[in-house]
Amino acid sequence: MTGVPAPEVHSPIQCKAVNDILARVGDKWTMQVVMTLSAGPVRFNALRRGIDGISQRMLTRTLRALERDGLVAREVTPSVPPRVDYSLTPLGRSLRDPVGVLGGWAMANREEIDEARARFDAETD
Amino acid sequence: MTGVPAPEVHSPIQCKAVNDILARVGDKWTMQVVMTLSAGPVRFNALRRGIDGISQRMLTRTLRALERDGLVAREVTPSVPPRVDYSLTPLGRSLRDPVGVLGGWAMANREEIDEARARFDAETD
DNA sequence: CAGGATCCAGCTAGATACTG
DNA sequence: CAGTATCTAGCTGGATCCTG
Numbered sequence: 001m002t003g004v005p006a007p008e009v010h011s012p013i014q015c016k017a018v019n020d021i022l023a024r025v026g027d028k029w030t031m032q033v034v035m036t037l038s039a040g041p042v043r044f045n046a047l048r049r050g051i052d053g054i055s056q057r058m059l060t061r062t063l064r065a066l067e068r069d070g071l072v073a074r075e076v077t078p079s080v081p082p083r084v085d086y087s088l089t090p091l092g093r094s095l096r097d098p099v100g101v102l103g104g105w106a107m108a109n110r111e112e113i114d115e116a117r118a119r120f121d122a123e124t125d
Numbered sequence: 126m127t128g129v130p131a132p133e134v135h136s137p138i139q140c141k142a143v144n145d146i147l148a149r150v151g152d153k154w155t156m157q158v159v160m161t162l163s164a165g166p167v168r169f170n171a172l173r174r175g176i177d178g179i180s181q182r183m184l185t186r187t188l189r190a191l192e193r194d195g196l197v198a199r200e201v202t203p204s205v206p207p208r209v210d211y212s213l214t215p216l217g218r219s220l221r222d223p224v225g226v227l228g229g230w231a232m233a234n235r236e237e238i239d240e241a242r243a244r245f246d247a248e249t250d
Numbered sequence: 251c252a253g254g255a256t257c258c259a260g261c262t263a264g265a266t267a268c269t270g
Numbered sequence: 271c272a273g274t275a276t277c278t279a280g281c282t283g284g285a286t287c288c289t290g
Contacts, residue, residue, distance in 0.1 A: 010160045012177075014232060018224070019156050021231035026151020028263075031144050035135045044272055052137075055264055060273065070241025081271040082270085091237060098230040099143070105223040106146040107139060112216060116195025153283075169252050180284055185253060206251040207290085 024069065025099065029054055029062045034092065034099075037072065041087040071095060149194065150224065154179055154187045159217060159224075162197065166212040196220060 025031060029051065036042060036050045048059050063086055066072035071092035077083040150156060154176065161167060161175045173184050188211055191197035196217035202208040 010163065014228065015157060015160060017235050018228040018231045019151070019153075021227060022147065022151035022156060022224075023153075024151075025227075026144070026147035026149075028144075028148075031147060032140060035140060038135065048272095056273075057265085057275095058263060061263085068242055068245040069238050070245075076272095079271095082273090084272060091234060091241075094234070095230065098227040099147075101226045102146060102150075102223040103139065103143040105220065106143045109216060109219070110142050113194050116216075117193055120193040120195075181253075182285085183283060186283090201252095204251095207253090209252060 024065070025095070027062075029058055030066065031099065033059070033062050033066065034071070034088065034095065037086060037088045037092070038096065041075070041085040044084050044086070047086060066092070149190070150220070152187075154183055155191065156224065158184070158187050158191065159196070159213065159220065162211060162213045162217070163221065166200070166210040169209050169211070172211060191217070 032051050032054070033047065036047060042050065044059070044063075047063075048054060048056060051059070054062075063072060063074070067074050070089055073087050073089050075085045075087070077085070157176050157179070158172065161172060167175065169184070169188075172188075173179060173181065176184070179187075188197060188199070192199050195214055198212050198214050198217075200210045200212070202210070
């Protein structure tokens, strides 16, 4: 036992919800966007510059999805040129902790996983 | 502040590792397989029957990927007919806790997310 | 029983061009 | 500046058939 309540139970409804979140958060850009928004509101193009390799289309799509889920807020300032700021909602901020836990696990076990992969690939001619 | 160490920092290397894990764990079947293996070793076809809707190909692929990452162990009993048991490695078991935390978040905020979606979809004619 | 090999539909994400 | 629209390559996952 390492601490947590120990799920053990395995209801399909629960797993569906969990997997939903995992899939949402596991896509290519979501976490990068959330992390970049962690510090405070950021404008569209600043966000784009801050996330290396993201296309404009993907940034738009990722932000829309996050907005739809209530994790990110979009504030438009109707000026010329237009200004749009994105920020994390309280719900969005609350996501950082659980993800941080998984992140901790990832960091702690990265080497072990890499070694396992190398071993597997070596044995698999 | 809600408890956890507060990452705040945002190194690209760390995020890459985290996102890797999230992507691995966020795919369609991985968590279902891990959860089904939680109780103990399971044979291939038992696993298949236990996970509703999974195709043989996807089960094989998911198991191979988990085995490669060192999360699942594969034990072959060379009998006729052959018997293959899959089980979680210690590393695989250690993944359940962090995922459980995220799962807790998912369960706790499912309604809020659903409401946010409904609102967003309603406003988006 | 436990897969490997093929084939194929659908979605994802990127590149590019255009707009209020 | 902050998008939308369009087109397309590539990957994911499912169906089907075959084998030690």
